[in-house]
Amino acid sequence: MKFESFSGEAKKVKFRGGYNILLKGKPEGAVKVMPEPKVLYLPLRSERFTFSEVLVKDGDRVNGGDALARDPDNHDVPLLTPRAGTVRLKALENHIVLEDVAHRDEHADIAEEEMSHIAQEMGAGGIKRYKLLSLGAWQFFYDAFTGALPDPLGTPQAIIISTLSLEPFVTRGDVLLHKRLLNFTRGLEHLQSLLEYQPIYLAMPDVSSEFANLVRNQIRGYAWAKMLEVPLTYPYDNFAILARRLELRRDKGPIWGVRTEGVLAVDRALTMTKPCTVRIVSVGGMGVNGPAHLKVVPGYPIERIREKYVFEPAARVINGGVLTGRAFTAEDVGIDAECRGITVLPELREREFLGFIRPGWSRSSYSDCFLSSMRKRFAERLTTGMRGEERPCVACNFCEEVCPAGIMPYLVHKYLYADLIEEAEQARVDLCVECGLCSYVCPSKIDVRKQLIEAKVLIEKEKEEIRQEQLRQEEARKQAEEKTE
Ligand code: SF4
Ligand code: SF4
Structure with missing residues (x-):
């Protein structure tokens, strides 16, 4: 990896390990819009969050952008409703169900009196951080070493921004950035305004592509942004790996990791004061009919996506990428607030007697994903x-x-x-x-x-x-x- 600031200084950084995974079922770059849902099923749990403090009552009518619940163990990060609708609390375990869902309608869920109170206590920086948290942008931030949600009031020693998504088949950074480069650079500027002198590292693919060149041109002149050119090998986009390679030490203070969707959410929250409730989610893998990127909202029924895209009768549907995702269970009904992709693998359900000693490539397994050996580059089924x-x-x-x-x-x-x-x-x-x-x-x-x-x-x-x-x-x-x- 090479990194350079736009003032010209350049330094080589080395990686170890890693592996290029090439699998069939890669989603296409175009984003398809799923039909508007009539009912939403908002999970009260996602990978990092448990929204245990419910803020609404059964039968309440809510507007798009309202907070339905929050996670008291994660800086009160809110679960926002993406649409107006009627709340049903007991209809489905571990979910808030929203009925009579209206088409797009959103407002900024920010109380003016709270804002003036924050302005007095913490100044303009405090208002920005408050907006990021209450408008749903803060949930896109990660502690680089632990993956946890950082303290929104803390000061990091550096921010690492990754435009790469190297795990198959999570949403790609270039797909998110299509026609939104201006929003991205504005988001970067907002992030910089939260810091004093701490650096921002921007991880980009080390290849010369149209996309990479566009980004480079767009941020030329930002002396505070240091560009990292990263080989396209999994998992070199991992925040902890990048931080270690940059010799950033854990004991010197937190390092924030933000992906492309996070920078765009920062722009939406701070430029437009709008809630961040739309997600671009990939759907890919061998069990998918026409792998694609989908525009959906949290709570969108997984079954609707399954009906349209999953052609395998027996398929394992995974929330996230093939390597780190978790298989959905019957209890997971709606897309959760952190979902970055859906991966579908054809499943062999029957375990064969002494299957492990039988020859052949395809044998039953209880695990989500294995390849078993490193092979020459070709797209694996x-x-x-x-x-x-x-x-x-x-x-x-x-x-x-x-x-x-x-x-x-x-x-x-x-x-x-x-x-x-x-x-x-x-x-x-x-x-x-x-x-x-x-x-x-x-x-x-x-x-x-x-x-x-x-x-x-x-x-x-x-x-x-x-x-x-x-x-x-x-x-x-x-x-x-x-x-x-
Ligand atoms: S999961 Fe952990 S041990 Fe396994 S390859 Fe990745 S970093 Fe190494
Ligand atoms: S068999 Fe598996 S655990 Fe053992 S050395 Fe090989 S890869 Fe590692």
Whole structure:
């Protein structure tokens, strides 16, 4: 990777691991508009958020842009309704259902008296941050290292903006930017206005394309923006990988990661004071009839998309990309607020007796996606049964070869299998960026990514318990000292 500021200075940055995934079912660049829905099913959960604080009552009539609920554990990030309608709270578990949905109608859900109150306390910067949060743009921000929602009142040491989407088949940055380059550059300017002197890094593909040249020309003259030219290899667009390669240290303060859709949402919130409730969602994969990008709103019925695009009777429908997404269950009825794509894989449901020793490419599997070996570049026909069933690790080393974090996934897998948590921690599980490449290339179909994520959670929990125990001991020691005095 090469990065340069527009003042001319250039520096080479190296990546390790990674793998070019070429699969059939890539969505086309054009955006199709789905028919307006009569009923919306807004999930109260998404990948990062749980909207547990419901702000509306059953039977309430709401307007587009109103907050229906918020997540108290994530800086009160709101769940906005994209359309006017009547609220039904008990119609479907874990969802807010909106009936009698009106066609487009939205207003800015910002109370003037609150704005003046914020202006007095925090000034113009405070108003901008308040707008970003209440108009739904803040939910597009990520902490580069943890993926969590950053504190909207915090100051980052840097912002990394990625125009790349390298995981198949999430929404592509160039599709989002089509005819919206001006909105994008305005969004960048708004982001810059939230900072004092901290840099903004803009990750772009290292190829010379019409799109890349347009962006380059558009931001020429922005001395505060440093361009990163990134090879088109998954997962080099990952914020944690980019931050590490830029030698930005976690202990020096938060780093915000924002993708193209986030920059456009910032522009919408701060230029137009409008809620960010429309999403461009890709629908791709081997089980899809005419892979495409769709314009939908959160709460849009998944069944309507399924009817139109999924031709396989037995298909696994995944919320997100093939490597990091989660399969939808029967409980997921509407598109959630964070959905970036829908991937559909033909599913082999029947498990065959001794299937793992039978020859052939297509065998039953319980995991979302595996490739099993790195092969020459050609578009793979990916199904859930590709390359057979789970077997023991054969020490092929493929997972280490592709791991962009420089760890040895097979070693961690072995430690975890033997319950050796301390050894797993020493093998630097914490560096895992959860890209899923280790699971994808594993010929034994071991879901190494899942094991590493579970190990990280376990280690973090144990560390927290130790911290709490130390605090308790410290408190007890202080109390004992006070008594003796
Ligand atoms: S160990 Fe983590 S970072 Fe490395 S390939 Fe697996 S999921 Fe990706
Ligand atoms: S975990 Fe899978 S990819 Fe890694 S060494 Fe073992 S068999 Fe190979």
